[in-house]
Amino acid sequence: MKSGTYNGKDVPSVVRQAITHHGDSREGLVPVLAEVNRELGYLPAEAMAEISQQVRVAASQVMSVASFYHMLSTKPRGKHVIQFCDSAPCHLVGGAEVWQALQNELALEPGETSDDGKWTLLTTSCLGVCGVGPVVIIDDDLYGNVKPDQVPGILARYL
Numbered sequence: 001m002k003s004g005t006y007n008g009k010d011v012p013s014v015v016r017q018a019i020t021h022h023g024d025s026r027e028g029l030v031p032v033l034a035e036v037n038r039e040l041g042y043l044p045a046e047a048m049a050e051i052s053q054q055v056r057v058a059a060s061q062v063m064s065v066a067s068f069y070h071m072l073s074t075k076p077r078g079k080h081v082i083q084f085c086d087s088a089p090c091h092l093v094g095g096a097e098v099w100q101a102l103q104n105e106l107a108l109e110p111g112e113t114s115d116d117g118k119w120t121l122l123t124t125s126c127l128g129v130c131g132v133g134p135v136v137i138i139d140d141d142l143y144g145n146v147k148p149d150q151v152p153g154i155l156a157r158y159l
Ligand code: FES
Pocket: 085, 086, 087, 088, 089, 090, 091, 125, 126, 127, 128, 129, 130, 131, 133, 135
């Protein structure tokens, strides 16, 4: 991999573009991080250093914001990111069995990425759609009322 390039994209230009979209004030920090994360797949140290400089926020603060938000990652993630809701309402309607089915298919612990780089498995708190629990989000797709036996078929939709 060429230095300064991730996902085939040049880090400084991705950062510059995000700052053009969201501004270089502190208020723009989270949207800038979110856009860079989306473009590069995660937030490499080089991108965070660049953002820290351009938005004039200490590197330690950029890091703590990047670690706080679930949608942001300081580690490379898989091609597809699975978010599993592990809050109580989803748990009560069968979430544990769905989690078990995900485990059977992927054998990943929360936060882990598969060796082939295809999947990252995350747990998350309530996604605000408890009425259709158990809930799983894969990339931008939300699956509600998930049954354990549907899990292999859902995963198979992603190449
Ligand atoms: S508890 Fe799962 S979406 Fe609310």
